[in-house]
Amino acid sequence: MVIQVINFEINFVLKSSFFSIFQVAYLFNLRRLVFVNSIPQLPFVVVTLNDAHKNISFTTQDICLLNGTAYDFYSLNELGHNSRIGQQWRIFPLPNETILHVNFSYPLPRSQTGLAFVDRIYIVTTAKLTDRHENLRRLFDRYHIRNYEWRMKWTRKNCSILENQMKLSKYLNLNGYKRLVKSTDQRLCPITMEHTDIWHDIIRRNSSLSLILEDDAVFVPNFAEKFNRTIYTTLRTGFLRLGGLSSCSNSSQQLNQNPMIVIGGCVHFHDDNFQANRTDAPPILSRHKQSGTRCTHGYLLTACSARDLLKQIPRQLNPRLESDFFMNVLIANSPTLQAFWLDPPIVYQGNQVIDLDGIPSFQLRTY
Numbered sequence: 259m260v261i262q263v264i265n266f267e268i269n270f271v272l273k274s275s276f277f278s279i280f281q282v283a284y285l286f287n288l289r290r291l292v293f294v295n296s297i298p299q300l301p302f303v304v305v306t307l308n309d310a311h312k313n314i315s316f317t318t319q320d321i322c323l324l325n326g327t328a329y330d331f332y333s334l335n336e337l338g339h340n341s342r343i344g345q346q347w348r349i350f351p352l353p354n355e356t357i358l359h360v361n362f363s364y365p366l367p368r369s370q371t372g373l374a375f376v377d378r379i380y381i382v383t384t385a386k387l388t389d390r391h392e393n394l395r396r397l398f399d400r401y402h403i404r405n406y407e408w409r410m411k412w413t414r415k416n417c418s419i420l421e422n423q424m425k426l427s428k429y430l431n432l433n434g435y436k437r438l439v440k441s442t443d444q445r446l447c448p449i450t451m452e453h454t455d456i457w458h459d460i461i462r463r464n465s466s467l468s469l470i471l472e473d474d475a476v477f478v479p480n481f482a483e484k485f486n487r488t489i490y491t492t493l494r495t496g497f498l499r500l501g502g503l504s505s506c507s508n509s510s511q512q513l514n515q516n517p518m519i520v521i522g523g524c525v526h527f528h529d530d531n532f533q534a535n536r537t538d539a540p541p542i543l544s545r546h547k548q549s550g551t552r553c554t555h556g557y558l559l560t561a562c563s564a565r566d567l568l569k570q571i572p573r574q575l576n577p578r579l580e581s582d583f584f585m586n587v588l589i590a591n592s593p594t595l596q597a598f599w600l601d602p603p604i605v606y607q608g609n610q611v612i613d614l615d616g617i618p619s620f621q622l623r624t625y
Contacts, residue, residue, distance in 0.1 A: 301535050303334055311614060318534050319526050321476075321611040326396050328476040328611055330523075332539055332602040336479035343480040346540045350487035362494045372403045374486040375467050375493075375500060376558075378460070379406035382452040383473035384413060389617050390473040390608070401482040409452045417447035426451065430584070433575040443579050450581040453554060454571075460564040464502035468564075472555035474608035474620060475522070484541075484604045485521065491543065492519060497598060498560070506562035508594055515596035516563040518589065519543075522556025523603025524582075524610070532601035543598050550589035550597030554581045556605030566595035 306312040307324055314322065321330045329337065335344050348355065353364050370377045381394060391408070398406060416422055426432070426447065453470065460468045467489075478484065492498035497517050499505040507514050528534050529544035551557065559567075570588040578584055589597050608620035 301331075303331070303537060305334055305337065307337065307614075321606050322614060323476055323608070323611045323617075324614045326393065326400065326476075326615065328478050328606045330478060330602065330606070331537055333479045334537055341479065343483050344538060346538045347480075347484055347487055349540050350484075350491040352487060352490060364490065364493060365500055371405045371469070372401065373469065373482060374489045376469050376489075377405075378463060378465050378468045379403065380456045380459075380468065380470050381406060381408050381473055381475075382449055382456070382470070383408055383410050384448065385410050387473055387619050389619050393608075393615075393617055394471075394473065394475065397477050397481075401477075403482070409456060411455065412448035412451040414444045414448060417451070418444045430454065430579070431571050431574070431576050432579065433577045446579045446581070449554075450579055450584055453581050453585070454568075457559065457564040457567050460559055461503070461561050461568070463561075465559075465561050465564075466500040466502055467498070468559050470554070470557055470559065471605070472607070475555050475605050476608050476611060478602075478604045478606070481604055488519075488521065488541070488543070488600055488604075492517065492598070495543075497543070497596075499562075500560070502561045503565065505560070506565065506594075510593055515594050516560060516566050517558075518550065518563045518567075518595060518597045519558040519600065520546075520550070520552050520556070520597060521558065521600045521603060522553050522605040522607070523601075524553030524555070524607065527552050527599075528601050529599055534601075539602060542601050544601065546597045546599055548590050549586055551582045551585045552599055553607065554585060555607050556603070563595055566592050570595070 302315045302317045304313055304315050307314060307322070307329070311322075311324065316322070316329070316331050316334060318331045321328050323329075333344065336342070365375070368377075369375055371379050373379075383390065398404070417426065430450065449472070456468075456470055489498065493500070496514075498519070499507070507516055509515055527549075529542065529546075531544060532542055533539040546552075567585070567588050570592045574587070574591060576584055576587055578587070589595055608617060611620070613620050
C-alpha cells in the first residue's frame with residue numbers, strides 16, 4: 259500500500275530523451291544546473307555544486323555530501339543552505355497549510371528535541387569515532403536539534419568476553435552463543451546490543467516517539483521540515499498514535515498496528531510505487547512486513563513498537579546478529595508491529611555517499 263495524499267501535477271518525467279537547458283532551468287529554477295539527459299535505466303543530472311565541484315553527474319543511485327548536507331537525486335532543486343523545500347513535499351502538508359482541505363485536529367506539537375513530537379534522540383556509536391560525532395553535532399546545531407544521547411556502552415572488547423557472550427546470546431535469543439567468538443560477530447555485536455538497549459530505554463521512558471540514528475547518519479537538505487511534514491502526515495492518516503504505552507494496538511490489521519517508521523535509505527531500496535526516476539518524485543509512505551528496516555541508521559519507534567520488538571525476541575531463535583537482519587526477523591514475525599518506509603529517504607549512511615567533506619572514518623570499517 260502507498261499513501262499519496264493528493265495527485266501531484268507532473269511537470270515532466272525523465273525518460274530516455276534529451277531536454278534543453280531552458281526546460282531544465284524551468285523545472286528546477288537552478289542557474290547552476292547544466293543539463294539533463296538520461297539512458298533507459300539510469301537517468302542522470304549534471305550539476306555544479308560550487309567552484310570546486312563542477313559538472314558532477316547525479317544518477318538515482320548517487321548521494322553527495324557537501325558542507326554537511328547529503329544531496330541526492332531528489333533534492334538537487336534544493337542546492338544551497340538557504341534554498342526552500344521542493345514543491346513536491348507539499349503533499350505532506352504542515353498544519354497551517356490547507357492544500358488538502360482536510361479538517362484534522364493535531365495533538366499539541368510538544369517536542370523536547372526540536373523535531374515534531376520526538377521526545378528523545380539516540381545515536382548508536384563508539385567513543386573513538388569523534389569525527390562522526392562532530393559531523394552530527396554540526397547537523398544538530400544547524401537544525402536546532404537538542405536532547406540527544408550518545409549510546410556507546412558496547413564495544414568489541416566486552417562483546418568478546420566469554421561470560422558476556424553467553425549472556426548476550428540469551429539476551430538476543432541467538433542460535434548458539436559460540437557464533438559470537440567469530441571476529442565478524444564481535445564487530446556486529448556492539449551495534450545490535452546498543453539498538454536493543456535503546457528499545458528497553460524507550461519503554462522505560464514511556465516515549466511517545468523516539469528517533470534512533472547510527473553515527474554515520476547524514477541528512478538531506480531541509481531535513482527538519484521534511485521530517486516534520488512526514489510526522490504530521492502519519493498522524494493525520496492514523497498510522498502514528500502518540501501517548502506512550504497507553505496508545506498501544508493489539509490489532510492484526512496492518513494499518514492499525516504499532517508503527518516503526520524508517521526514514522533512512524540504504525543500497526537504493528525504494529518501494530516499487532515510488533517514482534524513482536523523477537527528480538521531483540512526490541514523497542510516499544509505504545508499509546513493509548518483510549525486510550522492514552531497509553537499514554537501521556535512521557528510524558522511529560514509539561514505546562509500543564519498542565515493546566513489540568522486545569516481545570518478539572524470545573518467540574523464535576534469531577540466526578543473524580546484524581542489526582538490520584535481526585530487526586527484520588522480529589518485524590516479519592510480530593503480530594502487532596508494522597514498518598513504514600519513507601521515500602525518498604531523508605537520512606543516508608556516510609559510507610554510501612560521495613564524501614566531499616572528507617570525514618575520515620566514513621571510509622573505514624569502524625566497529
